[in-house]
Amino acid sequence: MVGLITFLAGVSTLSACKKNSEDNPPSTDSTVVLTPYEIIPPAHFPVLKIPDDNKPSVERIKLGRMLYYDTLLSNDGKACAGCHLQSKGFTTDLLYQGVTVLPHENLAWNTNFMWNASIQGTLEDAMLFEVQTFFATNLEKVNQNSTYLQLVKKYFGVNKITYKELSYSLAQFVRTLISRDTKYDRFIRGEIELSYDELQGRNLFFSERGDCFHCHINPVMTDNQLHNIGLDSLYSKELDKGFFNLSGKVSDLGKFRTPNLRNVALRKHLMHDGRFGSLEEVVEFYNSGVHKVSNVDPIMTKPGKENGLNLSSQEKMQIVAFLQTLTDLTLLADTTLSTPN
Amino acid sequence: MNRIFILIPLFLLLLSCRQDAVVVSPTAGFLLSISHQVDGKPLLFDTLAYQNAAGEKYSVSRLQYYLSDIRFYAQGKLLFYSDTILYVDATQSASLRWTNIPIAHYDSISYLIGIDSTHNVHDKLWPTMQNVAMEWPQTMGGGYHFLKLEGHWQDVSSLSGFAAHLGTNPYLVHGNLSCSLDARAGIDLKINFVMNVNEWFTHPFIFSFNSDGVYTMGNAKLMQKLAENGADVFSIVP
Numbered sequence: 210m211v212g213l214i215t216f217l218a219g220v221s222t223l224s225a226c227k228k229n230s231e232d233n234p235p236s237t238d239s240t241v242v243l244t245p246y247e248i249i250p251p252a253h254f255p256v257l258k259i260p261d262d263n264k265p266s267v268e269r270i271k272l273g274r275m276l277y278y279d280t281l282l283s284n285d286g287k288a289c290a291g292c293h294l295q296s297k298g299f300t301t302d303l304l305y306q307g308v309t310v311l312p313h314e315n316l317a318w319n320t321n322f323m324w325n326a327s328i329q330g331t332l333e334d335a336m337l338f339e340v341q342t343f344f345a346t347n348l349e350k351v352n353q354n355s356t357y358l359q360l361v362k363k364y365f366g367v368n369k370i371t372y373k374e375l376s377y378s379l380a381q382f383v384r385t386l387i388s389r390d391t392k393y394d395r396f397i398r399g400e401i402e403l404s405y406d407e408l409q410g411r412n413l414f415f416s417e418r419g420d421c422f423h424c425h426i427n428p429v430m431t432d433n434q435l436h437n438i439g440l441d442s443l444y445s446k447e448l449d450k451g452f453f454n455l456s457g458k459v460s461d462l463g464k465f466r467t468p469n470l471r472n473v474a475l476r477k478h479l480m481h482d483g484r485f486g487s488l489e490e491v492v493e494f495y496n497s498g499v500h501k502v503s504n505v506d507p508i509m510t511k512p513g514k515e516n517g518l519n520l521s522s523q524e525k526m527q528i529v530a531f532l533q534t535l536t537d538l539t540l541l542a543d544t545t546l547s548t549p550n
Numbered sequence: 551m552n553r554i555f556i557l558i559p560l561f562l563l564l565l566s567c568r569q570d571a572v573v574v575s576p577t578a579g580f581l582l583s584i585s586h587q588v589d590g591k592p593l594l595f596d597t598l599a600y601q602n603a604a605g606e607k608y609s610v611s612r613l614q615y616y617l618s619d620i621r622f623y624a625q626g627k628l629l630f631y632s633d634t635i636l637y638v639d640a641t642q643s644a645s646l647r648w649t650n651i652p653i654a655h656y657d658s659i660s661y662l663i664g665i666d667s668t669h670n671v672h673d674k675l676w677p678t679m680q681n682v683a684m685e686w687p688q689t690m691g692g693g694y695h696f697l698k699l700e701g702h703w704q705d706v707s708s709l710s711g712f713a714a715h716l717g718t719n720p721y722l723v724h725g726n727l728s729c730s731l732d733a734r735a736g737i738d739l740k741i742n743f744v745m746n747v748n749e750w751f752t753h754p755f756i757f758s759f760n761s762d763g764v765y766t767m768g769n770a771k772l773m774q775k776l777a778e779n780g781a782d783v784f785s786i787v788p
Contacts, residue, residue, distance in 0.1 A: 507764075
């Protein structure tokens, strides 16, 4: 459970002087008082790495939440939440320029962002891209908003709003979008049992037979790495080339970041281009549709499985049943993450 | 008054302990760096530039493993032991530093590629993303992968994948190296461990992708071969 911790007087006083770039000098009152907020990773999750200059605080998370739901950041009336709907696990049913929108959940553990890992680094780096490049946020307009200006002055100790304060605040909020209470999580915690089919599906998922686990690692459900899973034998469309578009290396053709499978059953479009419309189609692809291209991930082509996984209809159904246990209704209903009043 | 009689000897006892504690034996430092080659050439990823002992051309796309239980011996006597379990990803530099090495002339080093049975248990290691990604599924016995060595090889007419994975306690790799290291007081000595990737496929068993197979995980026979071959993958290079 994410919780608020208070220690000493319940606040920490930070000098904002060192954090400001030269073009954004500290405000007259440069003392920033922030209430520390502790993000507790879900059971068995990796430890979180959070930049020292943006440690979680109640105030910045609150500011980030306001920004996340505010259309002010864009120039076309859109907010982050417009494409990252809580009810859909912080993604959307719509494609954006032919690409599925990756969900904003558990991004706190990511170091590669976007399908082709075009953004690498921290969540702050990813959010900087969102405001500076994707939204091309009009800073003049944002600075005219007295509420935001006052809050940024108060929480960052600077005189004006720059992309840094926007991205840092958004990163703080997005870092709290954590899926931790799926049926599978409860099973891991020993609170409930899975049904027979769900359990069999889980055993297939984490076995050499199904072999999903090498990339969708337990319990994070992504390894945050790039793989060519044999979706295509030809890369006629630019967007199918994946990481190649950045590296220029032939060995990177068709490589995409492993998507997080949490709330995957809620997604209408699957894979980077949304070519599959159901989990059944995805499992069938792994079962019989993998293209043996020269740089397909070695894990995808095992001896004895040259013609696919050869799963029975029942086994395919069981894997789908397991994937459905990864839906996190608690996250979808958490009012602390929804549109602020 | 009685209290003073009790406190004075206690104070003297404490003083004597403190005097003992400041007697420190001189020590040396070791800096162990790890690098990866294929028959003397630096390891380059995703490059079909290497040939194994079976004559098969191959490339490497992933090389990750644990190096642990490093012990330093002088004339058969264990003088220093490190309990560090080092995760190595060959795409990044890896090194270890010790500053409390007893002064001696060391003539052998032993180590493990993998993790001893005490630590090779589900969730035992500090949960970094790397360690979580190295977990061996509980449904297959739990613990951690000791090694992930993956790549592609030139099959008859096309490129195929291979994945040499090691895990589970019977397939822990025990390595031993002769050395000549003079640990002198106050001096940091550099030790270069170099892994020759080809050794995984060479000795004592010639490992052929074509005839042995390309996927070791869950295959006891292949993991045994790999584990035995792994015993001499490292050498010390001056």
